[in-house]
Amino acid sequence: MTSQLFAICFNATRPSDLARFWSGVLGWQPADGPEDGIAILPPGPAGYRIRFLPSQEPRTGRNRAHFDLTSASPDDQRQTVARALELGAEHLDVGQLPEEEHVVLADPDGNEFCVIEAGNKFLAGTGVIGALSCDGTQEVGYFWSKALRWPLVWDQDQETAIQSPDGGTKITWGGPPVAPKTGTNRLYLELALPADADPEAELDRLVSLGATRTSSGEDRGGDHGGRVLLLDPDGNEFSVRTHP
Secondary structure, eight states: OOOEEEEEEEEESSHHHHHHHHHHHHTOEEOOOTTTSSEEEOSSSSSOEEEEEEOOOOOOSSOSEEEEEOOSSHHHHHHHHHHHHHTTOEEOOSSOOTTOOOEEEEOTTSOEEEEOOTTOSTTTTSOSEEEEEEOOOHHHHHHHHHHHTOOEEEEETTEEEEEOTTOOOEEEEOOSSOOOOOSSOSEEEEEEOOTTOOHHHHHHHHHHHTOEEEEEEEEOSGGGTTEEEEEOTTSOEEEEESOO
């Protein structure tokens, strides 16, 4: 059976602090299950937990993925920005134009995110995290559509986007030019297998679609135990939980 998206993960220098920040910005509650580690959970079924894993790897360049947060109204956008700044975010200049209405911020660990203006039709109905917006090729968008069996909801000018059939957060890739990858990604996807799935068969399926196993195949240490580590066609890390 197909892997399912289990979590969106942050490699964080201070996981507990970053979890508190995002819990406050999003209004999500901490998870209390032992399988989650430090994580926060969405209030409804059409969302994905966010996990915060310890990492001391230095930041090297801009992240390849970031959250786009939605706004119900201009006042709601202002309130989200104000709340984020109060919790420790900072404004960030990434070359946005003065006429652009979204606000670019960095969380306390330096991870970029955007607070999108109200009325954005593409993100309508997705929830507070409208998109995980990624640098990436059309090929990687096709890979993830097949890997998760989520339909493409955008495929134009080499830009792609997918969304679960149940709705919720979209995952988007902006197409070329894609900046060279520098170091390990701070944000990555974690997949989980259904209880009755054959792990090796599913890993073989992902490889046949274009994934690559890392040189070690499986990281047996620390919080990564029981997770097989792979790379997608653009070289982005992702993991598959082979058991709870």
